Structures are given as C-alpha cells and as structure tokens.
Amino acid sequence: MQSGIKILHRCLIPTKIAKPTPNYQTQTLLPMVELSRLRVGVFLGGMSSEREVSLASGRQVYSHLDRSKYEVKAIFLDQEGRLWDIPQKLVVQNTTADIFVRLDKEARRIPYEALKEEIDFAFIALHGKYGDDGTIQGLLELLAIPYTGSGVLASALCMDKPMAHLLLNTSGVATAREIVVHDYQWAKDQVAVRERIQNAIGLPCVIKPSREGSSVGVSVVKNLDEIGPALEEAFRWDTSALVEEKIPGLEFSCIVLGNQELTPMPPTETVATHEYLTYDDKYMPGRSQKITPARVPPETLRHIQEEVMKAYRILGLVNYGRIDGFLLDGGKVLITDPNTSSGMAPSSFMFHQAAEIGLTASQIFDRIIELALEAHQAKRGPL
Numbered sequence: 610m611q612s613g614i615k616i617l618h619r620c621l622i623p624t625k626i627a628k629p630t631p632n633y634q635t636q637t638l639l640p641m642v643e644l645s646r647l648r649v650g651v652f653l654g655g656m657s658s659e660r661e662v663s664l665a666s667g668r669q670v671y672s673h674l675d676r677s678k679y680e681v682k683a684i685f686l687d688q689e690g691r692l693w694d695i696p697q698k699l700v701v702q703n704t705t706a707d708i709f710v711r712l713d714k715e716a717r718r719i720p721y722e723a724l725k726e727e728i729d730f731a732f733i734a735l736h737g738k739y740g741d742d743g744t745i746q747g748l749l750e751l752l753a754i755p756y757t758g759s760g761v762l763a764s765a766l767c768m769d770k771p772m773a774h775l776l777l778n779t780s781g782v783a784t785a786r787e788i789v790v791h792d793y794q795w796a797k798d799q800v801a802v803r804e805r806i807q808n809a810i811g812l813p814c815v816i817k818p819s820r821e822g823s824s825v826g827v828s829v830v831k832n833l834d835e836i837g838p839a840l841e842e843a844f845r846w847d848t849s850a851l852v853e854e855k856i857p858g859l860e861f862s863c864i865v866l867g868n869q870e871l872t873p874m875p876p877t878e879t880v881a882t883h884e885y886l887t888y889d890d891k892y893m894p895g896r897s898q899k900i901t902p903a904r905v906p907p908e909t910l911r912h913i914q915e916e917v918m919k920a921y922r923i924l925g926l927v928n929y930g931r932i933d934g935f936l937l938d939g940g941k942v943l944i945t946d947p948n949t950s951s952g953m954a955p956s957s958f959m960f961h962q963a964a965e966i967g968l969t970a971s972q973i974f975d976r977i978i979e980l981a982l983e984a985h986q987a988k989r990g991p992l
C-alpha cells in the first residue's frame with residue numbers, strides 16, 4: 610500500500626517541467642492559394658438583432674467576391690447557433706426567417722468541427738452579438754480558420770461601448786460624457802438613478818444598450834419622464850445601459866483598412882431626418898443622407914482621420930473597421946462608436962468611401978481578404 614502511494618507520488622510530481630516553446634501554428638495559406646482558389650465561406654445571418662442587416666451584407670459579399678480567385682460558399686448561422694451551407698436560392702431570400710424555414714430541406718448542416726474541411730477562410734458578414742463581438746472569432750481561432758475583421762479582444766471591446774470608451778479616454782482620445790446604469794441598480798432605486806443621470810449627464814441625453822448596433826435600443830431623452838422608458842428599452846437588449854450627453858455636431862463614419870500600416874478612407878457625413886440616426890434611417894432608402902467626403906475643410910477631414918486611426922490602434926483593431934463619432938463646432942472630435950465590422954449592403958458607408966478612392970466592391974473585398982491573411986499569417990496565438 611505504502612509503496613503504491615510512493616509510485617503515485619512520483620508520477621504526479623515530475624522532476625522537471627519542460628520549457629515551453631512557441632508552437633502556435635500560423636495559418637499558412639499561401640501555397641494553397643497559389644495552387645487553387647481560396648475557399649471562402651461568407652458568414653451571414655446570425656443570432657443578433659442585426660441578422661437582417663447581416664443578410665444584406667452577406668449577400669453583397671457573396672455576389673461580389675471574384676470567382677476567378679475564390680471558391681465561395683454562403684455559411685448561414687441560424688438563431689440556434691448552427692451553421693449551414695446554403696445555396697444561392699436561399700441567399701437571395703428576403704429575410705432570415707424565410708431562410709430558416711427552408712434549411713432542413715434545402716441546406717446542408719455543417720458541424721463546427723467539420724468547418725475546416727469546407728473552407729480555408731471566413732469572410733464574416735455577421736453583425737452584433739455572436740457576430741462581431743469576439744465569439745465567432747473565438748470559434749474560428751479554435752478551428753484554425755483565418756477570418757476577416759479584428760481578433761477576439763478587439764471585437765469584444767468594440768461591441769462593449771463603455772469598455773471601449775474607458776480605454777480610449779485613458780489613452781487620450783475624447784469621447785462623450787457618460788455613465789453606465791445596470792439593470793439591477795434601476796430595479797433597486799429608480800429615484801437615485803434618475804438623479805445620477807441628471808447630475809452627471811443632464812438633459813438631453815442619449816440612452817443605449819452597452820452592447821448593440823444599428824441603433825437598436827437607442828433613445829434620445831429630453832425630459833425626466835422619458836428616462837424610465839429609455840432605460841427599460843435599453844435593458845431589453847443588455848443588462849447595462851450607457852447614458853451619454855447628446856452631442857451637438859456633425860456625425861461622421863470613417864472606414865480604416867490596415868494592420869500596421871493604416872489607410873483611412875474619406876469620412877462620410879451623415880444627416881439624419883430625425884434627432885438621431887434610427888435603424889430605419891440607416892437602412893430605408895431616402896431616410897438619411899450620406900455625404901462623402903464630409904463637407905469640411907481638408908485639414909478637418911485629416912484631423913478626423915487621425916483621431917479615428919488613434920482609436921483603431923488603441924483598441925487593437927486589425928484588417929478593417931469603421932469608427933463613428935462627431936465633429937464639434939470648435940473642431941474637436943469625439944469618438945462614439947468603434948466597430949470591428951461595417952454594414953456591407955450596397956449603399957453602405959464602405960462602398961461610398963471606396964467609390965471616392967476608385968475601388969469597386971470586389972476590389973475592396975479583395976483588399977480586406979489580403980490584409981486578413983497577412984494578419985493571420987503574422988499572429989502568434991489568437992489574433
């Protein structure tokens with residue numbers, strides 16, 4: 610008995626712990642790319658409030674990827690988190706619900722672990738939670754499939770506006786005055802929360818879920834009675850809400866491309882027909898105006914691009930991203946919304962800005978794929 614214990618003891622405590630060597634495989638794709646077309650899976654749909662926007666984005670990527678360079682598959686992420694290879698006749702459906710009901714008969718299910726056999730590269734046209742928030746990126750890292758957009762941390766950070774703002778502020782990039790309200794704080798003491806908003810931010814203010822996109826759950830609050838409904842709306846989407854001062858100024862959106870060397874695109878000015886850009890303003894034709902480049906002097910455009918690039922670097926974005934903010938009357942730039950992906954429906958910021966510098970949709974997708982491959986080939990561990 611005693612000798613048995615001794616043996617066990619010896620097995621459990623090795624005398625020497627092997628020294629680690631960096632053995633993370635970089636995702637070497639170049640030989641394959643040369644031999645055959647890169648097999649690209651365009652991820653679309655998803656589990657977030659922005660799944661219809663993603664369908665429009667994914668459809669645009671699917672139709673414009675150059676077939677002489679890529680073998681393209683549409684990979685639909687359904688609301689239960691399952692992946693499907695969907696045929697073109699499903700890609701062109703109107704809504705994700707229309708696709709969902711036809712999956713069993715007309716699509717082919719792909720278990721996560723089989724994904725690597727199907728594609729060499731993921732073009733992520735998903736938006737929002739489980740889309741550009743680090744979760745799908747984590748899955749692709751485990752499967753060793755390179756993908757578009759930023760890595761796990763930057764994606765998660767940009768989805769969480771208060772966390773992104775905290776990092777920007779401590780690094781010298783200006784954001785709006787803000788506080789965070791948690792659902793449990795509101796449930797416990799509504800009077801105290803109202804007071805805190807009044808004292809720290811004042812009215813008018815903007816209340817939004819900490820993590821959402823496409824203006825989902827966003828409200829502009831002009832009087833005290835509107836605070837409650839605005840918070841309740843934000844809490845439908847997340848457990849915490851961001852309360853920001855309402856910024857008066859010119860709203861802009863600026864796409865950046867690049868890993869170490871950055872190329873900022875010409876910033877777009879957005880003109881809302883309401884007090885702020887709502888979901889419908891963003892996606893319904895004629896509801897808002899996009900003017901590229903923004904109608905400001907060249908040096909101001911340059912200043913916006915510089916602040917945007919600072920934010921891009923601080924938050925650790927790679928490949929491409931879209932940073933939104935406001936230009937105040939005095940020329941100061943406030944960053945409100947860093948995004949690791951951007952809508953890719955035909956009339957999105959990306960194509961307005963690409964057109965200004967003479968790039969077609971196919972060319973910008975090529976550039977995004979090249980930069981993504983470069984980032985994944987250089988990484989050590991997850992991106």
Ligand SMILES: Nc1ncnc2c1ncn2[C@@H]1O[C@H](COP(=O)(O)OP(=O)(O)OP(=O)(O)O)[C@@H](O)[C@H]1O
Nearest residue numbers: 785815821822823824825853854855856885886946
């Ligand atoms: N602090 C603010 N002051 C004034 N307007 C604001 C403010 N915050 C947000 N808005 C308005 O609300 C819209 C949506 O807010 P925000 O950009 O923060 O959210 P989002 O849902 O992440 O948007 P996107 O889909 O563009 O990434 C903005 O486009 C802007 O018009």
Ligand SMILES: [Mg+2]
Nearest residue numbers: 822823946948
């Ligand atoms: Mg956003």
